[in-house]
Amino acid sequence: MTLTLTDVTLTYPDGDGRITALDRIALDVPAGTLTAVVGPSGSGKSSLLAVAATLVTPDEGAVVVAGTHTGGLGRADKAALRRERIGIVFQQPNLLPSLTAAEQLQLMTHLRGRAARAAGVRARELLDAVGLADKADRRPHQLSGGQRQRVNIARALMNDPAVLLVDEPTSALDHERGAAVLDLLVSLTRQRSTATVIVTHDRGHLDRMDRTVTMRDGRLTAPALNA
Ligand SMILES: Nc1ncnc2c1ncn2[C@@H]1O[C@H](COP(=O)(O)OP(=O)(O)OP(=O)(O)O)[C@@H](O)[C@H]1O
Ligand SMILES: [Mg+2]
Numbered sequence: 001m002t003l004t005l006t007d008v009t010l011t012y013p014d015g016d017g018r019i020t021a022l023d024r025i026a027l028d029v030p031a032g033t034l035t036a037v038v039g040p041s042g043s044g045k046s047s048l049l050a051v052a053a054t055l056v057t058p059d060e061g062a063v064v065v066a067g068t069h070t071g072g073l074g075r076a077d078k079a080a081l082r083r084e085r086i087g088i089v090f091q092q093p094n095l096l097p098s099l100t101a102a103e104q105l106q107l108m109t110h111l112r113g114r115a116a117r118a119a120g121v122r123a124r125e126l127l128d129a130v131g132l133a134d135k136a137d138r139r140p141h142q143l144s145g146g147q148r149q150r151v152n153i154a155r156a157l158m159n160d161p162a163v164l165l166v167d168e169p170t171s172a173l174d175h176e177r178g179a180a181v182l183d184l185l186v187s188l189t190r191q192r193s194t195a196t197v198i199v200t201h202d203r204g205h206l207d208r209m210d211r212t213v214t215m216r217d218g219r220l221t222a223p224a225l226n227a
Pocket of ligand 2: 045046047
């Protein structure tokens with residue numbers, strides 16, 4: 001299953017006119033691969049993720065998520081698609097202060113109405129996968145920044161998404177912790193065959209990606225395969 005954007009254009013109102021945040025973007029992310037998106041501030045990276053996540057509807061173009069053409073979907077169908085097929089990791093973890101790490105993950109499936117016990121087992125498997133098996137019962141204030149970010153990633157994987165979208169996962173972390181989070185995203189992408197897109201400022205990590213694309217003024221440069 002893949003993520004495909006074809007000829008995607010997104011504009012925002014800007015004074016009397018409109019600003020073009022995405023300008024005829026084409027991007028194809030195969031399952032089990034990572035694409036890094038780099039580029040200057042304001043170039044459209046987060047807009048690209050927002051469109052891929054179906055959180056923002058483009059003016060033109062097509063977004064296909066794991067075989068589903070999102071263009072014709074209404075709000076409820078998009079919300080269901082996000083819940084079931086798309087994992088989103090925002091820059092800020094947005095964890096709920098009163099819940100333990102395991103409960104943060106279980107909340108995802110409560111929303112979806114799955115049996116609580118199965119969700120609990122899955123939450124602990126994922127916390128184990130991100131190296132936090134022994135921290136499952138801790139609340140956010142009892143975790144380090146890197147550990148919170150790993151809970152955030154585990155939570156995004158709770159519904160076994162086909163597409164994983166990650167915005168600046170390492171910006172709040174030192175180089176070593178950032179490298180560990182990136183390594184985790186690489187191995188989870190391979191194991192779970194997600195089509196993964198990571199926005200990052202940190203050029204030191206790009207050699208771990210399958211591909212790096214650069215945004216500039218809403219345009220994507222021709223993607224090159226990483227060596
Ligand atoms: N909701 C909005 N309304 C109007 N303009 C917006 C909105 N969101 C983003 N923009 C504009 O669209 C352009 C792209 O913004 P975007 O957030 O995608 O950039 P970015 O590459 O993620 O930047 P950064 O690296 O700073 O996070 C910018 O010019 C920004 O000002
Ligand atoms: Mg951004």
